[in-house]
Amino acid sequence: NAGVTQTPKFQVLKTGQSMTLQCAQDMNHEYMSWYRQDPGMGLRLIHYSVGAGITDQGEVPNGYNVSRSTTEDFPLRLLSAAPSQTSVYFCASSYFLRGPVYGYTFGSGTRLTVV
Amino acid sequence: AQKVTQAQTEISVVEKEDVTLDCVYETRDTTYYLFWYKQPPSGELVFLIRRNSFDEQNEISGRYSWNFQKSTSSFNFTITASQVVDSAVYFCALSEANGNQFYFGTGTSLTVIP
Numbered sequence: 600n601a602g603v604t605q606t607p608k609f610q611v612l613k614t615g616q617s618m619t620l621q622c623a624q625d626m627n628h629e630y631m632s633w634y635r636q637d638p639g640m641g642l643r644l645i646h647y648s649v650g651a652g653i654t655d656q657g658e659v660p661n662g663y664n665v666s667r668s669t670t671e672d673f674p675l676r677l678l679s680a681a682p683s684q685t686s687v688y689f690c691a692s693s694y695f696l697r698g699p700v701y702g703y704t705f706g707s708g709t710r711l712t713v714v
Numbered sequence: 715a716q717k718v719t720q721a722q723t724e725i726s727v728v729e730k731e732d733v734t735l736d737c738v739y740e741t742r743d744t745t746y747y748l749f750w751y752k753q754p755p756s757g758e759l760v761f762l763i764r765r766n767s768f769d770e771q772n773e774i775s776g777r778y779s780w781n782f783q784k785s786t787s788s789f790n791f792t793i794t795a796s797q798v799v800d801s802a803v804y805f806c807a808l809s810e811a812n813g814n815q816f817y818f819g820t821g822t823s824l825t826v827i828p
Contacts, residue, residue: 632815639723641805641820649814657815689759702749702809703816705759 601625605690605706612680612713620675620709622690628704630693631673635659635686636708642689648673680713687711717741718808720819727796728827735791735822737806743767745811748782748789753803753821762804765789796826 606621624631632647634657644657648667662684664676673692677684687710691703719738727733739748750762763773765782773780777794793800806819 630814634818639820641818642816643818644815647814655814687757691759702747702761702764703759704761705751707758710757 603690603692603704603706605688605709607709608707610709610711612677612711614680614682614713616680618677618680620677620688620690620711622673622675622706623671624673624690624692624704625671626692626694626704627670628692628694629670631667632657632691632703633663633665633673633675634689634691635684636689637686645675645688677711682713685711685713717817718806718819720804720806720822722822723820724823724825726825726827729798730795732792732794733796733824735793735804735806735824737789737791737819739787739789739806739808739817741787741808741810743810747809749807749809749816750780750789750791751805751807753805755802759805762791793824796824798826798828800824801826 603624629650633645634642636642643659645659645663646665648654651667651670654665654667667673687708689708690706693703717740746767748765752760752762770782779792781790803821803823805821807816809816
């Protein structure tokens with residue numbers, strides 16, 4: 600019972616490089632999302648998906664792309680890394696219960712540093 | 715305007731003291747959920763409680779208790795007889811019936827001093 604698996608746990612990128620943060624869940628959750636956590640700012644939503652083939656932007660989507668080709672996977676792509684994207688990234692999944700997101704299961708996080 | 719406000723940035727208490735973490739939320743929906751998550755120094759986010767908007771009963775789980783008051787839009791979290799293992803950042807969050815996301819507060823960092 601793996602839950603939500605994020606890889607890698609740590610990553611250092613040079614400015615301008617691209618990379619993909621991987622997220623997979625084995626709970627058959629319809630809903631998946633990516634958050635970034637920065638000191639003093641809590642967690643802010645980057646992108647989310649309510650099912651395979653459906654994605655939408657959150658509060659801070661610029662510089663990131665997502666796709667959802669399967670229920671299980673929701674990768675986050677950094678197109679051209681910038682120092683402002685240095686952060687801890689969390690993937691989370693949930694099932695819906697008559698409307699609201701019912702409650703997240705979080706991955707363990709990816710600590711990304713852009714130099 | 716921020717939907718979830720945790721005004722206490724940092725709190726320090728001595729072990730065995732009680733401590734209350736405040737959470738004030740803002741929403742126009744009549745159906746919503748409120749949550750508390752714990753983030754220990756190891757960094758993972760641990761679910762503590764979910765409360766729906768129609769249930770204002772207070773809840774107790776061991777040393778943890780939650781006070782939900784719709785009249786003041788607050789969902790406060792109390793730890794009784796705090797322990798060093800309670801040291802963590804605690805986040806309050808809101809999920810609305812007509813939304814597809816959580817809104818997190820900025821977190822309260824709790825340090826329990828032995």
